[in-house]
Amino acid sequence: MTQAQAENYMSVQFAALSENESFARVVVAAFVSRLDPTLDELNDLKTVVSEAVTNCIIHGYDSDPTGIVYISAVIRGETVHLVIEDKGKGIDDLELAQQPLYTSKPELERSGMGFTIMENFMDEFEVTSEPGQGTSIRMKKTIVSKKALYN
Numbered sequence: 001m002t003q004a005q006a007e008n009y010m011s012v013q014f015a016a017l018s019e020n021e022s023f024a025r026v027v028v029a030a031f032v033s034r035l036d037p038t039l040d041e042l043n044d045l046k047t048v049v050s051e052a053v054t055n056c057i058i059h060g061y062d063s064d065p066t067g068i069v070y071i072s073a074v075i076r077g078e079t080v081h082l083v084i085e086d087k088g089k090g091i092d093d094l095e096l097a098q099q100p101l102y103t104s105k106p107e108l109e110r111s112g113m114g115f116t117i118m119e120n121f122m123d124e125f126e127v128t129s130e131p132g133q134g135t136s137i138r139m140k141k142t143i144v145s146k147k148a149l150y151n
Contacts, residue, residue, distance in 0.1 A: 008034070009074040016057045016067035016086070024053045024071060024084075031073055032080050035143040044121040045080070045141060051118050052084035052137045060088030060135055078143050079123075085136040091129035 010031050014020045025046040032045055053069055061067030067088055074081040119125040122139040129135040 007074065007076050009072070011070070011072040013068050013070045015065055016061040016063075016069050016088075017065050018054075018057055018063075020069070021050055021053045021057070024069070025049050028071065028073060028082065032075070032143065035075065035078055035080070037143045041141070041143055045082075048082070048118045048121050048139060049084065051115075052139075055137075056084065056086035056088065056135070059091075060086035062089065080141050080143065082122075082139045082141070083136060084139075085134060087134040090131040090133050091127075091135055092131050 008031075010027075012024075012027055014023065028049045029042055029046055032042070037045070049071070053071075056069045057063060057067070067086060070083075070085045070087075072083045115125075115127065118137065118139060122141050124138075124140040126138045127135065128138075
């Protein structure tokens with residue numbers, strides 16, 4: 001098994017504070033860097049982390065800083081498996097929440113594109129949620145080796 005095929009994992013949890021969104025982006029980017037992603041791949045990953053963490057903070061916990069955001073990631077081969085979740089209020093109507101431009105917080109001038117962005121930037125995307133129990137976002141992205149691009 002080569003280094004790129006070896007499994008690696010990490011998990012982190014942090015307070016549901018908006019200033020921790022950049023921390024989450026950096027942690028995931030640093031973890032994935034061993035796969036030598038392209039700049040576009042890295043930006044895609046950082047964007048989905050931002051969207052998911054922001055959803056946890058704004059929607060899951062209603063900006064209550066006592067909530068906790070959980071991130072776990074596994075690298076299997078050249079594929080990143082990412083889970084971002086909260087134990088907040090959950091989503092009452094998941095189908096509606098996944099519609100482009102829908103937002104439950106129009107007063108905050110939210111675009112309603114978070115789930116759509118995550119789905120389009122990742123190879124696989126799944127949201128599960130239980131009202132009163134929280135929301136979990138599971139995503140996968142295969143990193144195309146830069147070395148392969150130049151050979």
